[in-house]
Amino acid sequence: MNLLLFAGSLRQDSYNRKLLAVAKELLSEIPDITVTVADLKTLAFPVYDGDIEAAGMPESVKSLGQMIQAADGLVIASPEYNASISSPLKNAIDWVSRLRPVPFERKPVLLMGTSPGAFGSIRGLGYTRAPFETLGSFLYPQPFAVPKAAEAFSPTGDLVDPATKQKLKTVLQNYVYFAHSLSGK
Template sequence: MHMAKKILVFAGSARTGSLNKCFAQLAAKRIEALGGEATFIDLKDYPCPLFDEDIEAQGMPENVVKLREMLAEHDGLVISSPEYNGFITPLLKNTLDWLSRPDDNTPGLALFAGKPAGLLGASPGGLGGIRAMAGVQQLMHNLNLVVIPPAMTLPGAGNAFDDNGAFKESAQAEQLDALCQRVIEAVNALR
């Protein structure tokens, strides 16, 4: 039986009303609209301790196990990364660090290996989170994800979404659809 290829979508911010969360939710909706299958998750629902091998030695925290199971069930990723002081957020780094750990069933990077990943970033300022992109891309490459270029950054994100969470500007909508389409095609091309 051929299972539909699924794309896991989340943001590197847990804040209520996060612009990156809005961006990720919109990406998940667009993936569905374009014929893909997306699962949006809010990392606020899966709080994990700061990565520490002493904690890991006592067994994977419950939410880490849940996130790992979810990642294992998906064939690709779309991540919307905010930037804090021009860098990746501690939440996103910590989440990816936990997900990269080996356990009884999975060698280290096996959950990521070869999965296509789309990268988004939003900020209220004029740079749209672009300063964090190089660091996030480097981390994703280190995790053996296949980053689908180009990433999409969203400057002025505070005014970008309408009341329904869609883009006000058609050019931004087209840019997001193009990235989502590339990720869907990459995921569908996997054996």
């Protein structure tokens, strides 16, 4: 099973990139899982603009679309911006949704995130569900959020609390089962 992971944050040292790195490590322990990580910062999408689209779909959008199309599932770690979806993630979704066929359609998606606040991006993940539902993705019903991100990660980027890491491992294992049941792989 091929999983594509990406963060909804562009900042190099973002907590969500750290969470994604921990998820990648835990997923690598599961047999028959291949993990690819996409970087929205490197892909450098312009802000969605119909005039740019009319002039020709940016290659970076086509590239992410191909990665999504090739994946059996998506794991996305995203912060919340003002208790809502992060703008880099929303922009990526908007661009990729313009491709045909729509790469997000029928893709199992796990949403997770972290933020410095006590809710750990859970409010934003609620809003993040909407575009994926509209595009026909299959959302894993249990998002995963890590509160107080500034305290949650060690200097090396690992989760400090063993119980939080174990919970993430369980969510990832359950998500793989969910994605597997939908893809038949």
